[in-house]
Amino acid sequence: MFLVIDSRVKRFLSKNGLVILGFTFILSLIALLAVGLTQNKNTPENFKFGIVFDAGSSHTTMYIYKWSAEKVNDTGLVYEIESCKVKGPGISAFASNLQDIPMYLSKCMGRAKELIPKYKHHQTPVYLGATAGMRLLRMENEESAERILNSVTSFLSSYPFNFRGARIISGSEEGAYGWITINYLLGKLQKKQNSKDPSSRRNESLETYGALDLGGASTQITFVPKDTNIKPPIKFMQFRLYGNNYSVYTYSFLCYGKDQALLKKLAMDIMNAPSGILLDPCFHPGYERTVDVSYLFNNTCTREYNGQFPFHELKINGTGEFQQCQEDLLDLFHTTNCRYTSCTFNGIFMPPVQGEFGAFSAYYYTMNFLNLTSDKVSSEEMVIDKMKKFCARPWKEVNTTYAGVKQKYLSEYCFAGTYVLTLLQAYNFTDYWKHIHFMDKINDNTEAGWTLGYMLNLTNMIPAELPQPKPFSRPTYISLMVAFSLVLAVVFILGSIIFHKSSYFQKKAI
Template identity: 35%
Template sequence: MYLTIESVLSTCPDKETLDVQEQDSVVDTIYRFCRHRTVDPRTCVLRNEKGQALDPTYSLSLCGIKDGDTVYLGESAMEQAPATKTCDVRCAVIAAAAALIGTIGLIAVCVSQGWTSSLSDQYGIVLDAGSTHTQLFVYRWPGLRRNNTAATVTQVASCRAEGSGIAQYSDDPTKAGPSLDGCLSTVAMTAVPAHARADTPIYLGATAGMRLLRERSSETSTQIMTSVKTTLRHYPFQFEPVQARIISGMEEGSFSWVTVNYLVGNFENNVQSLSPTTYGALDMGGASTQITFVPPSDVTIPLEDATLLRVYGVDYHVYAHSFLCYGRVEAERRFFANLVVEGNYTSEVENPCAPSGYNLTLPASYLFEAPCSQGRQALLAWGSEVTLPYHIDAAVTNFTMVGSSSYADCVAHVDKLFNFSQACDYASCSFNGVYQPSLHGKFQSSTQQSAPIAVRHGRRCKTSQAHC
């Protein structure tokens, strides 16, 4: 969609129409407009045509921005925006599940100043539509509390929807929505009391599986999301179409970072601190992997990897990058396909990373006809495609991976998934020429388990609170 941004800054009166996506965040849109202008995006705020400041952490669609709208860039975002408002309970609830954090019971929550609560407990429902499955979560938080205080949100129920993720319904998109009925009609309707249902927001955040499908067929992904929205409308919960969407990789990483730091208590501790402390977050899904952390204050983050988050009134300038096709399922798929190619397409292929005696048979179509094997995403992620010779029919051919349990060979083959020698246009890169600041602080995964991370340059590992 097209969005016109008109700057009312005295130092930079200007106007530009940008081609944006509805899932783009407000802060990313500000950074994009300011990229080639002598304006510090951290001091700016976007306002809609009614003069209302847009929350920088929200997507354009969640702020009600539509195709053809005009927004206005002004000064002092943090003082003028309802920006004492960082995210309300509903914002935090969708953050919880969108980052693939299904097992945690508490999520990061912040309440805007002047927010009036009810006496009854309140509820929120989130569907995390990942690449391998969709999980439903029901959360509850106390309705009565003082203004400007944080609420503890408790997970009261969860349910795994049928099927292996809504993206898997590409052959018949109309089945995507009904696949959620089992969890909605039993768990959600049971966990939320009847009197609270009309005021209970329900969200669905689709992650990398749907991002990949959208790359391959935007029409199919739209049909799937339409089916999902149709199903959600049938239930007596509070729902608007913008509450079911495909989230970006940066959002996914940022939500994971918020969750990790809430769980360890950093946000509350940072309110009165002159030197805020945060943990970095690692989030591996089925189709993508995210790394998110706050680098030292003197580090300038490229705009495409920078996001501004405000939690409990404290600003955090966060580095976030999502590696599409580097989730567990897609990286493993590429690994197996590489083994088949190097094995000259024989029916049995040696897998040095599997124990001796372990066999796994996979269809050729599974290995070679996925977006991370062929097409634009394969080229972006790996720099090359993996293909079958023309004389092999993918529809009827299978390959069996035979375990050989060879550590050295396993490491050598896994190494081929990463390009550590690609030219880096920045001071430091992780792999594939992707910018990454030097690691800073401790890291945890979004499943509450500590997780190491390393940056490799050639054959040498550099680590910070991590090991190789």
């Protein structure tokens, strides 16, 4: 009798013990899974945005950039997500109608508001960099240039973004930031040097590309010189990007952009047109253009050629002779006077060019139109032959063939193509067609130019944000996982023991 009662009690206790252990097992399992999932859940990507306006001499373009807030060696991984070309001329043209600047910039700023998440607006820096057009205006009328920048500042500050300023960047900055852009996009900056040779570490950036930028009012050349120990008369620009140091030569030639170079050429050639008619080899046969003489010389770049002329208009008649055009353009570059061991034109110090170069902006647009960026164009001789044939084509035929191209641009491609070749010659490039690569968009989506380099360099000054912290520290996380795992193991062992004992008592009772 007592044996039966005792077995019933033990079975009762066993069943309740199993229930308690079961609940404990389930709760521990839930806790273990909850801790693991919470600690290892995917955190939302933390991105930053930046806006840069390129206020050039002939137009303005807005670029929107995006990068992860977590940096690599103190430099953000920046890439372009949108570009917006502002309709109208460069901002230097608004000196007498400042009231039109808000309308001028508002469409692109509206696009930025749409594209960038609203909660990121106040964190997004906005910069406007004005280049050679505004540099020329500042030389002619500093007050007008300042009023334009103040008007731009007032308008851009009204948006919910973090406006960081509108300023005229120097030619050296423009060249150096263009160099950063193409080398970043080509993957030249992220590669760390592993060599243990100290001399190799000093020359760690020899494999970078040089940069050639051609705008409407200025042109820039930038590269890392082969001999980094030379003592130049000008300071090299210093950069630290992705853990590497770079010493870069850069120089900007104001008034040697494509548009200003044409005005300089015409102002120089007017001496050869006593009757007011200029036979110009840089335009197609049959092409005619009339230029107001006052307009020609109302410019800082052409003022040195000004004089008294018995006519008010210059009539240009094209003759389409490439060779003669190039000879005329060579007169723009003075290459005989050099006080240093190495010079480019106009007596400006420049180390010997070396390595591969990326040529963008008007370099690319010009040569691409002329179909001279193809791999099939393999030599300088082939380029010259194509240029001779293109310039010699009658204007009527060219105008018909390229009916969709604006006449002003179309009429100047013979001059522009010849000018590109002449400029490269003035830079002392030899056998250059093997070493110069004409670039527009690199990696199919990001435009070559100075703005990305500007944004990339500025990320060195934007504080990095730490990734979103985990709910538990690593020691706490490990301790919790071990503790709950031990609880599960103990519960499982106790449950097994109780279950087996319960089965034993049931058999004894029978």
